Structure formats: structure tokens, C-alpha cells
Amino acid sequence: MTTTRTTRLRRPLIAGTTAIAAIAAVTVTAGFAATASDSAKAAAAGPDLRLIAASSSITLTSWKEDPGVYLDLGTYLTAEGTPLELKVTRKSYRDPVTITQTVYEGGKARAKALPNGTVKDFSGLPGFAEITVTDKAGKQVLRRAESFCPNNASGRVRPDAPATSKYPESCPTNPFTLGSVWGVEKGWAANTYAGSYTRPVELAAGTYTAKVSVAKKYRDLFGIANRPATVKVTVQERSFEDGRGAAARTAGSGEHAGHGAAHPAPSAAGAAHAGHGPGHAPTPAQAAAAVTSGAGPSYNVGHGPLKAAPPALPWALKKQQTARSARVGDTEGQTDGSRKAPALGPLAKRPAGKPSVPNVPKPDLRSLPAYGITISDGGEDVPGKDYLAFSANVWNAGPAQLVVDGFRSPGKATMDAYQYFYDAKGKQVGYTPTGTMEWDPRPGHMHWHFTDFASYRLLKADKKETVRSGKEAFCLANTDAVDYTVKNANWHPFNTDLATACGQENSISVREVLDVGSGDTYTQDLPGQSFDITSLPNGTYYIQVLANPENRLKETSTANNSALRKVVLGGKPGKRTVTVPAHELVNAN
Structure with missing residues (x-):
């Protein structure tokens, strides 16, 4: 895989949520309510x-101005009797991805291995939904298959179903994911729409009939009846110039009950702020998919997993986003104009007494190989200047959270940082000083960074250092679900919202947490963060991602803190190229 020089590194990060409206009524009127015998049968095996x-x-x-529609047809997979629960793992990057289903026999859960090759990555069940579209004359105009992520946007189908779903939101997209849990809660339904993983289709204005079926191999695998869902589809063409564009869509998406105050619909300006600026991977100019039924859109940021059905932006807002993409990022108390999230609260005062590191479970910081590797000019229009930009992730394999509080003395520009330790009951039983936190005032940051969390280095073919990134201070947030199958993994981490995870300029104290199973991705695409390769000769190099470089943090093991990714530099000054070979079985960048 070879890439050439680009102006700035951009990776897709749009994320959104949807809610389900009137599914329960549809379930009953369509005659799909599970009978008692059905439930008893499901309880003995699968759902x-x-x-x-x-x-x-x-x-x-x-x-x-941007033709094409996204096939969000409002079809859902319901689960009754027991949940649909799937665990997707790989032992290492030398091993293929495997999948098991949790089934129940005699009230006890056991893992049932599904056939090899059922999945190849962590983005969902490939080819699950088969869609055909016919026009008014009955002529087939479209046939396609789409993947299904059981963690898609979901909702209850009956009032006595569990109030919340225990399963994570969305399926991971990080190429170095190690483990994921997918599920549809009992009495719930998950949207079959592939969202960010699908493409728009060209359909002229008019009326159509869409038929959605579950592919035969999945019907056989999960015992799903062959009952396709049929939906009448009306395609309408609009233009932003006719006055019904962004304003109409924004107003409509904000009218859904239950999300008014917590998730206000984005304004024209807010919709353009759909990601992070420098430091965390920014959002691309293009939109991902159409708004689904239910609540107005809200967003997660950083380099987190894509959710099921992100909203599309009208053409005019896409143009605004393109123009503003270089300066979008965190602002005080929000990330993208669509929602606010409360920060995790530190202790009321700095710890007292003698520091101690007790014999209790600790976090285990591990590095993933670099990805998203490309040649960049670093945002500076300087002929002949070349940088190697990349994304890097450090994650926590547990079994305990990494919890760090920062406390600021009056008048000081930095905070003193402390790591906390907890027993099995969650009681704090120790602490130790662990460096400092510093305020980063740059656009796209504007929060407190914990120093010496990770280090990035470019090594020569003999694996000796040649260039070091200046990025060694971080706002910790759970942007990526790296392995939710490890012990004590939290499937619903709290601080995924970077704007409020790391305080404000006038904060007196801050708490930063990296939860078990989650990682934090940063994209190094600015001078001082990316590697200056202008004077480096062509050849083989290694990008090293090193967690806890000064060993200030106390963790389960430091033997797994380093990860290497091989790259091959080529080209000429001002037109450099980079080839990124596969990392064992992971052939992705």
C-alpha cells in the first residue's frame, strides 16, 4: 500500500446516533410478537x-448538488427469548478473526463457535442484509448486500423489555482491534442499515419498492425465518437553493421528543463541527449517511468507532465544513456543537498522607501499531518540506482503570498529577505522584494534557532512533473499543467526549481516565508531532509507539508497551511516497 504527498491527513470520523420510533406497534400489527413456545425454545438455545x-x-x-440516496429503509432485527450475543476475537495479529455466539442451555450460558470465515474483521456480519429495489413497472433497478452490526442504533419493541441495553454502541473500525462484543438485547431491535459502512445509490426521483431479506447463510446459522420486509420508497430531489435545504433538515431533526435538551439538533455552524482539529483525527468534508427515524443527530469524537447511522449534511453545509475543516475542534464545554457531556470529577482535594502503591489490580497500557500513515506537508505550504503523518493508539488491557487526577496550586501554570489505586470493592487504597499536567491553548485542543503518557519515534532499519515526535502530552479519552472481551472491560465508557474530559483553562483540578478495554488514538499530522523526513534517505524505517515512556505510571506489565510498524520511504524531495506493508495478517492502513 503506497501513498503520496497530501495537504493534510484526514480520516473518517463522523459518528451519529438514532432512536427507533413506533417499532413496538409495528411488531404487534405485523404479527411478529414472540409466542410463549417460541420464547421457551429460544431460552434452550439461541434467541x-x-x-x-x-x-x-x-x-x-x-x-x-450531491446526487444519491442512502438506503436507510427502517428495517430492524428483533431478539426475543434471549439476547443475540456474539464475541469476536483474534489471539494475535498472526491469527484470523473468529466469532462465537452465547447460547443458553438449562439456564447456563456457553460459547458456541460459529463457522470459520463467518467474519473477517470487526465491522459486522458481512452480506447479512440483501436489498432489491424495483421501479413502478416492476423492473429491478438495484440489488446489493450490506453488512449488519448488531450494535447498530437500537430500541425496545415492548414496554416490559430491559430499560437499557448492556451491549456496546457500534462496531469497531480500528484495523488493530483485538476483541469486540456485539449484541441485540432481549425485547430490543437493531437497525439493519449499514450506515457509515455503506455507499449512496443513484435513484431518480420517483416511487420504488424495496425488499430486504436476511441472507440464507445467516437464516440457517441463527434460525431466522425467511420473511422479507417490503417498504415503499419515495425518492425526492431537493436543492439547497430552494430554501428547503439545511434549515428544513435541521429543524426536522430537532423536533423528536426525548432528545431536545440533552442532544439539541446541530445548527448550520454546529453541524460543520463534526470532529477534532489538530491533535485528534479531524473529520472529513463528506457526510456519511441519511438521518434515520428518531432523534436528531449527536456525535462522538476523537478517533472512536463509527455508529450505525450518521446523518448526512446538505450540500451547502458540506461546503462550509470543507472550508472550516482546518480549524474545527474542541471548544469550551463541547466538541462539535451537537451535545455537551459532563467531565469526570476529580477528588475534592489533592491526596494527603504517605504515597503508596498497594498490591491491587492495576492498568496494563499497551501500544497498537501505527496506522493512517501518509506523507504530509504538515499544513505548511513550503515547497520540498515533507512529513510522515500517522495515527497511534495506546489502550488499557486492565484489569483496572487508569485514573489520574491533576491538582493546581494557585498561580501555577501546571498541575501536579497523581495516579490512584482501588481494591476489588472500588475503594481507593493508595496513590502515587506521576508527573504533571499542562494547559494546551492551541485551537483543536484547549484542555489539560497529561505529560509523558506516550512517545512516538521513527527508527532506522536497524531499529535505532532517527527522529522523535514532539508529542508527549495527552488528554486521555476512550476513543476506541480495542478489546471488550478482556476481564473487567467497560462496554459503556464514560469520557469519550474529549472537550470536557480534560477540563478548562480556569480548572483547579482535572480527572483523566482510560477505561479497561478502551484506547486513545491521536493523529500526528502537524510539524512537531509528525516526523520531519525532508532530509532522510529513502529506505526502510519503523514507527515506534511507546506507552508510559518514563515508567511514571504503575501498571501490570511494561513488557508490552512498545509496538512497531514498518514503512518504506521513496520518491523525491517534495514528492515523497510511503509504502506500508501488511503487519502480519493486518493488511490495512
Whole structure:
């Protein structure tokens, strides 16, 4: 895989959420309610899974300035009797991805291995939904298959179902994910729409009939009845110039009950702020998919996993986002204009007494190989200047959280940082000083950074250092679900919102947490963070990601803190190239 010089590194990060409206009514009227015998049968093995449509008709919009529609047809997979629970893992990057299903026999859960090759990555069940679209004359105009992530946008189908789903949101997209848990809670339904993983289709304005089926191999695997869902589709063409564009869509998405105060619909300016600026991977200019039924869009940021059905931006807002993409990022109390999240609270005062490191579970920081590697000019229009930009992730394999508080003395520009330790009951039983935190005032940051969390180095072919990144201070946040199958993994980490995870300029104290199973990705695409390769000869190099470089943090093991990714530099000054070979079985960048 070879890439050439680009102006700035951009990786797709748009994320959104949806809520389900009127699924329960559809379930009953369609005659899909599970019977007592069905539930008893499901309890003895796997769940009773059924495909339903939330509505018999739906309207999709194609924008004149950006033709194409996303096939969010409002079809869902319901689970009754027991949840649908799948665990997807790989032992190492030398091993293939495998999948097991949790089934129940005699009230006891056991893991049932599914056939080899069922999945190849962690993005969902490939080819699960088969979609055909016919026009008014009955002529087939489209046939396609889409993956299904059981962690897609979901909701209850009956009032006595569990109030919340225990399963994570979305399926991981990080190429170096190690373990994931997918599930549809009992009495819930998950949208079959592939969202960020799909592409728009060209359909002229008019009426169509869409038929959605579950592929035969999955019907056989999970015992799903062959009952396709049929939906009447109306495609309408609009233009932003007709006055019904962004304003109409924004107003409509903000009217859904239950999300008004907590998740206000983004304004034209807010919708453009859909990601992080320098330091965390920024959002691309293009939108990902159409708004689904339910709540207005909200976003997660950083380099986190993509959710099921991100909202599309009207053409005019895409243009605004393109123009502003270099300066979007964190602002005080928010990330992208769509929602606010409370910060984790530190202790009321700095710890007292003698520091101690007790014999209790500790975090285990591990580095993933670098990815998203490309040649960049670092944002500076200087002919002949070349930088090697990349993304890097450090994650926590547990079994304990990494918890660090920073405390600021009056008038000081830095905070003193302390790491805390907890017993099995969650009681704090020790602490130790662990460096400092510093305020970063640059656009796209504007929060407190914990120093010496990780270090990035470019090594020569003999693995001796040749260039070091200046980035060694971080705002910790749970941006990526790296392995949710490890002991004590938290499937619903709290501080995924970077803007409020790391305090404000006038903060007197800050708490930063890296939860078990989650990692924090930073993209190094600015001078001082990326590697200056202008004067380096062509040849083989290694990007080293090193966690806890000064060993200030106390952890389970430091033997797994380093990860290397091989790269091969080529080209000429001002037109450098980089080739990124596969890392064992992971052929992705």
C-alpha cells in the first residue's frame, strides 16, 4: 500500500446516533410478537430473531448538488427469548478473526463457535442484509448486500423489555482491534442499515419498492425465518437553493421528543463541527449517511468507532465544513456543537498522607501499531518540506482503570498529577505522584494534557532512533473499543467526549481516565508531532509507539508497551511516497 504527498491527513470520523420510533406497534400489527413456545425454545438455545420494518413506506432525499440516496429503509432485527450475543476475537495479529455466539442451555450460558470465515474483521456480519429495489413497472433497478452490526442504533419493541441495553454502541473500525462484543438485547431491535459502512445509490426521483431479506447463510446459522420486509420508497430531489435545504433538515431533526435538551439538533455552524482539529483525527468534508427515524443527530469524537447511522449534511453545509475543516475542534464545554457531556470529577482535594502503591489490580497500557500513515506537508505550504503523518493508539488491557487526577496550586501554570489505586470493592487504597499536567491553548485542543503518557519515534532499519515526535502530552479519552472481551472491560465508557474530559483553562483540578478495554488514538499530522523526513534517505524505517515512556505510571506489565510498524520511504524531495506493508495478517492502513 503506497501513498503520496497530501495537504493534510484526514480520516473518517463522523459518528451519529438514532432512536427507533413506533417499532413496538409495528411488531404487534405485523404479527411478529414472540409466542410463549417460541420464547421457551429460544431460552434452550439461541434467541428468536425476526426481521421487521418500522414503516410500510419511507421518503428518501437526493440533493441536486450531491446526487444519491442512502438506503436507510427502517428495517430492524428483533431478539426475543434471549439476547443475540456474539464475541469476536483474534489471539494475535498472526491469527484470523473468529466469532462465537452465547447460547443458553438449562439456564447456563456457553460459547458456541460459529463457522470459520463467518467474519473477517470487526465491522459486522458481512452480506447479512440483501436489498432489491424495483421501479413502478416492476423492473429491478438495484440489488446489493450490506453488512449488519448488531450494535447498530437500537430500541425496545415492548414496554416490559430491559430499560437499557448492556451491549456496546457500534462496531469497531480500528484495523488493530483485538476483541469486540456485539449484541441485540432481549425485547430490543437493531437497525439493519449499514450506515457509515455503506455507499449512496443513484435513484431518480420517483416511487420504488424495496425488499430486504436476511441472507440464507445467516437464516440457517441463527434460525431466522425467511420473511422479507417490503417498504415503499419515495425518492425526492431537493436543492439547497430552494430554501428547503439545511434549515428544513435541521429543524426536522430537532423536533423528536426525548432528545431536545440533552442532544439539541446541530445548527448550520454546529453541524460543520463534526470532529477534532489538530491533535485528534479531524473529520472529513463528506457526510456519511441519511438521518434515520428518531432523534436528531449527536456525535462522538476523537478517533472512536463509527455508529450505525450518521446523518448526512446538505450540500451547502458540506461546503462550509470543507472550508472550516482546518480549524474545527474542541471548544469550551463541547466538541462539535451537537451535545455537551459532563467531565469526570476529580477528588475534592489533592491526596494527603504517605504515597503508596498497594498490591491491587492495576492498568496494563499497551501500544497498537501505527496506522493512517501518509506523507504530509504538515499544513505548511513550503515547497520540498515533507512529513510522515500517522495515527497511534495506546489502550488499557486492565484489569483496572487508569485514573489520574491533576491538582493546581494557585498561580501555577501546571498541575501536579497523581495516579490512584482501588481494591476489588472500588475503594481507593493508595496513590502515587506521576508527573504533571499542562494547559494546551492551541485551537483543536484547549484542555489539560497529561505529560509523558506516550512517545512516538521513527527508527532506522536497524531499529535505532532517527527522529522523535514532539508529542508527549495527552488528554486521555476512550476513543476506541480495542478489546471488550478482556476481564473487567467497560462496554459503556464514560469520557469519550474529549472537550470536557480534560477540563478548562480556569480548572483547579482535572480527572483523566482510560477505561479497561478502551484506547486513545491521536493523529500526528502537524510539524512537531509528525516526523520531519525532508532530509532522510529513502529506505526502510519503523514507527515506534511507546506507552508510559518514563515508567511514571504503575501498571501490570511494561513488557508490552512498545509496538512497531514498518514503512518504506521513496520518491523525491517534495514528492515523497510511503509504502506500508501488511503487519502480519493486518493488511490495512
